[in-house]
Amino acid sequence: MRLSESNNMTKLTIDGQEVEVEAGVSVLQACESIGIEIPRFCYHERLSIAGNCRMCLVEMERAPKPIASCAMPASEGMVITTNSPKVRRMRQSVMEFLLINHPLDCPICDQGGECDLQDQSIGYGFDKSRYTEEKRIVEDKYMGPLIKTSMTRCIQCTRCIRFAREIAGIPDIGTIGRGEHLEIGTYVEKALTSELSGNLVDICPVGALNSAPYSNKARSWEMRNTESIDVMDALGSAIRIDSRGNEILRIQPRLNEDVNEEWISDKTRYACDGLNKRRLDQPYVKRDGKLQPATWPEAFDAIAKQLEGKDGSKIAALAGDQADVESMTALKDLMGSLGSQNMDCRGEGWALDAAQRASYIFNTTIAGIEQADACLLVGTNPRIEAPVLNARIRKRYLMGGFSVAAIGPNVDLTYKHQNLGAGPQSLHEIAEGHGEFAQVLENAERPMLIIGMGAIERGDGAQVLSLARLIAERYGMVVDGWNGFNVLQTAAARVGGLDVGFVPQQGSLGHGGIVAGAANGDIHTVYLLACDDFDSAALENTFVIYQGHHGDRGAHVADVILPGAAYTEKTATYVNTEGRVQLSSRAVFPPGDAREDWTIIRALSDVLGKRLGYDSAPQLRSRMAEINPVFAAYDTVSPAAWGTFGESGNLVDLPFTSNIENFYMTDPISRASQTMAECSDVFVTQTHGGKTGTNG
Amino acid sequence: MNEQNTIVEQPTSFAFTLENMERVKNHIAKYPDGKQASACMPLLDLAQRQHDGWLPRAAMDHVAEVLDMPPIRVYEVATFYTMYNLKPVGRHHVQVCTSLPCWLRGSDEIVKRCNEVTGTEFGKTSNDGQFTMTETECLGACVNAPMMQIGDDFYEDLTPDDVERILNALKNGETIKPGPQNTRHGSEPVGGLTTLTQGAAKGEGS
Ligand code: SF4
Ligand code: FES
Ligand code: FES
Numbered sequence: 001m002r003l004s005e006s007n008n009m010t011k012l013t014i015d016g017q018e019v020e021v022e023a024g025v026s027v028l029q030a031c032e033s034i035g036i037e038i039p040r041f042c043y044h045e046r047l048s049i050a051g052n053c054r055m056c057l058v059e060m061e062r063a064p065k066p067i068a069s070c071a072m073p074a075s076e077g078m079v080i081t082t083n084s085p086k087v088r089r090m091r092q093s094v095m096e097f098l099l100i101n102h103p104l105d106c107p108i109c110d111q112g113g114e115c116d117l118q119d120q121s122i123g124y125g126f127d128k129s130r131y132t133e134e135k136r137i138v139e140d141k142y143m144g145p146l147i148k149t150s151m152t153r154c155i156q157c158t159r160c161i162r163f164a165r166e167i168a169g170i171p172d173i174g175t176i177g178r179g180e181h182l183e184i185g186t187y188v189e190k191a192l193t194s195e196l197s198g199n200l201v202d203i204c205p206v207g208a209l210n211s212a213p214y215s216n217k218a219r220s221w222e223m224r225n226t227e228s229i230d231v232m233d234a235l236g237s238a239i240r241i242d243s244r245g246n247e248i249l250r251i252q253p254r255l256n257e258d259v260n261e262e263w264i265s266d267k268t269r270y271a272c273d274g275l276n277k278r279r280l281d282q283p284y285v286k287r288d289g290k291l292q293p294a295t296w297p298e299a300f301d302a303i304a305k306q307l308e309g310k311d312g313s314k315i316a317a318l319a320g321d322q323a324d325v326e327s328m329t330a331l332k333d334l335m336g337s338l339g340s341q342n343m344d345c346r347g348e349g350w351a352l353d354a355a356q357r358a359s360y361i362f363n364t365t366i367a368g369i370e371q372a373d374a375c376l377l378v379g380t381n382p383r384i385e386a387p388v389l390n391a392r393i394r395k396r397y398l399m400g401g402f403s404v405a406a407i408g409p410n411v412d413l414t415y416k417h418q419n420l421g422a423g424p425q426s427l428h429e430i431a432e433g434h435g436e437f438a439q440v441l442e443n444a445e446r447p448m449l450i451i452g453m454g455a456i457e458r459g460d461g462a463q464v465l466s467l468a469r470l471i472a473e474r475y476g477m478v479v480d481g482w483n484g485f486n487v488l489q490t491a492a493a494r495v496g497g498l499d500v501g502f503v504p505q506q507g508s509l510g511h512g513g514i515v516a517g518a519a520n521g522d523i524h525t526v527y528l529l530a531c532d533d534f535d536s537a538a539l540e541n542t543f544v545i546y547q548g549h550h551g552d553r554g555a556h557v558a559d560v561i562l563p564g565a566a567y568t569e570k571t572a573t574y575v576n577t578e579g580r581v582q583l584s585s586r587a588v589f590p591p592g593d594a595r596e597d598w599t600i601i602r603a604l605s606d607v608l609g610k611r612l613g614y615d616s617a618p619q620l621r622s623r624m625a626e627i628n629p630v631f632a633a634y635d636t637v638s639p640a641a642w643g644t645f646g647e648s649g650n651l652v653d654l655p656f657t658s659n660i661e662n663f664y665m666t667d668p669i670s671r672a673s674q675t676m677a678e679c680s681d682v683f684v685t686q687t688h689g690g691k692t693g694t695n696g
Numbered sequence: 697m698n699e700q701n702t703i704v705e706q707p708t709s710f711a712f713t714l715e716n717m718e719r720v721k722n723h724i725a726k727y728p729d730g731k732q733a734s735a736c737m738p739l740l741d742l743a744q745r746q747h748d749g750w751l752p753r754a755a756m757d758h759v760a761e762v763l764d765m766p767p768i769r770v771y772e773v774a775t776f777y778t779m780y781n782l783k784p785v786g787r788h789h790v791q792v793c794t795s796l797p798c799w800l801r802g803s804d805e806i807v808k809r810c811n812e813v814t815g816t817e818f819g820k821t822s823n824d825g826q827f828t829m830t831e832t833e834c835l836g837a838c839v840n841a842p843m844m845q846i847g848d849d850f851y852e853d854l855t856p857d858d859v860e861r862i863l864n865a866l867k868n869g870e871t872i873k874p875g876p877q878n879t880r881h882g883s884e885p886v887g888g889l890t891t892l893t894q895g896a897a898k899g900e901g902s
Contacts, residue, residue: 171766178776187771188753 012078027069027080028056036082039091039120041098041205042157043070046261047166050158053098055120057090058082066090088124095124101136102206103152110148111207113220117155138183143173144191145678146198146270148215154184154208163203167263168194169394169414184208191682194414195387195663198269202253202262213270213675214250218242226587227254229574230268231322231492231567232670233386235366236576237264241272241568241587248272248568248588258367258637259576265387266679267663267670272568274673278551280563281592291561296593300607302560306525306543307608312339316514316523319345319502320531320548321491321667324572324584325631327547327564327597328493328502329624330612331529334601337610341508342523345497347534348659349453350510351461352487354498357630357640359465361495361579363483364448365637370396372484374444376437377406378427378468379656380452383413384663385490386577390414403444405437408454408656422655427464431471441475448484449477454659456487459652466646478642489577490659490666492567493530496575499628518542528554529597530564532668547600549590550668562604563594566669570596571617573624573631580637581630704783710754712762716742720762733765736773740780749789750781778832785828786821788866790814791845794831797838806842807831809856813863826867839883840876849874 008023014031021030026049028038041053051071058069061079066087069080081087099121106112138151158175161184165171172192176183186192192200201211223242230237230251238256242249251272253264283299284291294302307315317335319328328345335343346352352360364372369392382390390413396402397415404417407426420426420437429435433442441447449472455464469485471477477484489495497503504510509517511534517523519538526539530548532555539557546558549566567574569590575581590596595603598620605612614620624631630638664680665671712720719742720735727734736759743755756774760767774780781789792810794803811817814827821828837843840852844859851862851874858877865872880886 165766172768174768174772176771176775187768187775 010074010076012074012076012080014080015083021074023074025074027058027060027067027072027074027078030074031058031069031080031082038069038082039124040070041116041120041155042159044159044162044203047159047162047203050162053155053157054094055091055098057087057094059084059087091124092126095121096126096130098155099125099129100131101152102155103135105153106207109150109153109207110210110215111153111204115207116205136180141183141185142189142191143186143200143209144193144197145675145682146212146266147192147200148210148212150208150210151183151185152208153206154204155206156182156184157205158184159203159205160184160200160209163200164192164194166398167199167391167394168192168196169391170194193683195265195267195384196263196391198266199253199263211250211270213273218244218249223249224587226568226585228568228587229582229584230264231574231584232267232271232667233265233388234489234492234494234577235259235386235388236492236574236580236582237268237388239264239268241585243568243587246588246591248275258365259578259580260388261392263388263391267666267676270675270679271670271673273675274550274669274671275566275568277672277674278668279591279594280549280551280555280561281590281594282563283593284558284561286559291558296603297607299560299562300604303545303604304607306559307338310524313342314517314523315340315525315527316342316509316517317502317527317529318343318347318511318514318531318534319493319497319529320554321347321493321533322567322669323493323497323530324567324570324574324597325493325496325500325624326572326617326620327529327601328497329500329620329627330598330601330605330614331527332500332502333612333623334605334608334610335527337605337612338608341505342510342514342517343502343508344504344511344514345493345502347491347511347531348457349461349494350512351456351465351646352494352498353465353645354501354503356643356645357499357579358483358485358642359469359645360487360489360498361640362450362486362488362577363478363579363640364486365578366392369393369448370399371482372396372444372446372448373402374440374447375402375404376430376441376447376449376471377404377408377413377417378449378451379408379455379464379658380406380450380488381409381411381413381454381658381660382450382452382488383411384660385452385488385658387663389488403437403440405440408452409658423653424460424464424467424651424656425653427467427471427651427656431467431474433474444475446482446484447475447477448486450486450488452488452656452658453490455656457659458654460649462647463649463651464646466648467651469644469646483639483642487577492574492576495577495579496573496581499575499579499630500624501627515539528558530554530668547597548668549594550672552668552671562600563590563592564597564600565590565594569594572597573621573634575630578637579630579640581634583634704752706752707754710743710747710752710758712743712758713746716746724763732763733769736763736765736770737777739763740770740774744780749785750783778830781828784821786825788826788846788863789828789830790863791830791832791835792818793833793835793837793841793843793845795834795838797834798842801841803842805856806844806854806859809859810844810863813860827863840880852876853878853880 010023038056040056042050051068056069057066059081060067140149161173164173200209223244226241230239237260238254240252240254283294285294285302394415407420410419451468472485515538525543527545532553536553536557544558545560546554547562568587571586662684664676670676723735723738724732739759756770760770814822816822818831843852853876862872
């Protein structure tokens, strides 16, 4: 065998073209590298190779039989033919066999129009069937409330089995029976307990596994596709919003190797039915103790009247978990011009230090997890806080040479890990270098630490942060070219809010102070910007302006409601937990009289005689970049400088918990979603013993 | 097949007897550390023998637990091989081969007689609980076709009368010698040797 110049490159000939590829890649990948597309069903680049559908057959010189190109490693000197009449005939035969037992019910199948089997049968299918015998029928299987199965359509590619086993880490699906009788299923009827189960719908190349909530709603070609960003957690996964008219019918993942690869969580995918329910579609003003429909001028007037002649420094603003950066910037500027710096975007996580960017972002980056060799989780359950990020940790785990330990909740993370204890004591031990895992961190070349909001949203959050910083420093987690200190945010708005400085200045009130001030009368007016997840009852006796899109908790205590837009209805900036600045896109218009959020604040500023200095989104975005240069560059992450943060002091001896109790209900949209309610019923209430799904 | 769809009363628990647990350990010891899942098939067989010839779900779950495998991986194995019975079988499990060589040698007659004597048919168990009939593919004894397997034993070179004799004997609690039911020894030619009759053959051409 002749070796090519570089040892890890392999040369082969495909359809007469010389190709050089990295050693170890398959013939199929080698073909792809020069733009030759090989039809396939079972092969998926993120899953192990099964080689069972035979659709990818090609001819190889000197081989007596065709080879499955997905399973054959490219090797030196191979001569491959992919376009001969023989190859074509082989593929046609494979297709014919696949279709023997396929029901050919494309007209009533949701996959129709975006089905690999349908597409490839255009290329390789016959227009007539030679099969006159009976087709087999397979009973449908139950896989939970999100997946609708039509198992007669299954071509047994086993992608779903491999996805469940490898990516989701729930080895519950398998092949039952054999030969003609082989079926895909769970054998024991049960719902798939994975926060990533919706991805099965994408993985299945045919219509066997389809989305249950989207069932029979639309045909793929009738919908408009809008590429956008998710806000259901703090990852900012790339999504595609599919809408018809002004209704969003489904949400699908888009490829973003740096963030979500091609997966999204079930909440990202399925909470979208909550966008059509409980919406605020017109302003409301409280009259005679009751919220009554109003016009925009009436609502603005009510606010102007409230503020007239009152001390501007006694106004406060709170921004919620899904607020966009534009509206937070506008509100911050408006508050400033009214004379108040009482504002907070951090909720209970007031210990987060807006002055030190490295102290509140996921410095390693999500893709960077693959470079780490040891990981300590503190007060987090990434499986429900950020399922897609958890899949990345699992991916790293499967590569081997990676130890994980957790301080905090002892839960199934879908990969093996050691639980070091629930509370601060265990954290102290690591900080002092005691225990086995301290040794692991010591020896690791690129150790990382992930601290969850559950460890920060507590009275001693600043002390926890400080201890975590010391641990990072002690084990060399922060060195040139590597930063292993990570905060796993759970709110899409948080990093953006901190970046734009939606926090109190020295001497003004933060979240806790505002809520207390509202209760005792120190604060006369509170502006809630899509802020629902706190104890809003404390605001009963304060004048509350609620700007948001759902009639959720915040709206219940409001005196004036300004209807805003949900994330699918505005083009707005969000910064994910890594500090990646991203722009969402408007897929549909906000319902009724609701408006894009920053424009509401801009219009209000006019009425209050404090006109903000921007008339368009681009102008507002330059204002953002002026406040913080990170807003000058979208879609990238730049390393943040390391500094000192946190406060030294004693930790309270309370166990660390995740700040999310019910994955399916974390925000106004998912709380309004019927699908999420069902999931919560099946997975949370039933499996975890009687908990109700009301936690935020 | 679709065993999973058949409603069978399932016991709620299963555990290997102490004696079988020893065997389990021996099976596991045959494989390298961490590859204990390789012992799945012998363990399922052991469980089946312990549990009247069939594998309830509890037994599969127990094997999964003992071998630290996800239960579905065990179900896959158990549903793949026809030697594992996923529903109760009679005292005698009669498996008749109907693949081509056996069929050419008259397996249809064998099946017919089996049905008559046992009073049941493929896929079913006789009312007295004595016999379960199963149709099988080639069991690898074609040279002695037609044949059937009862329990662990092969009965070969069958005629319908042989079948009747064997099944009746079993019904009465007697045993019959397994193997060819004619005068044949093993799979030698029926009428005595036809080649190599004069001692060792000489190699040609050398
Ligand atoms: S259900 Fe879909 S993904 Fe699973 S084996 Fe069948 S065709 Fe493949
Ligand atoms: S894609 Fe190669 S065998 Fe299925
Ligand atoms: S065909 Fe019956 S044993 Fe082979």
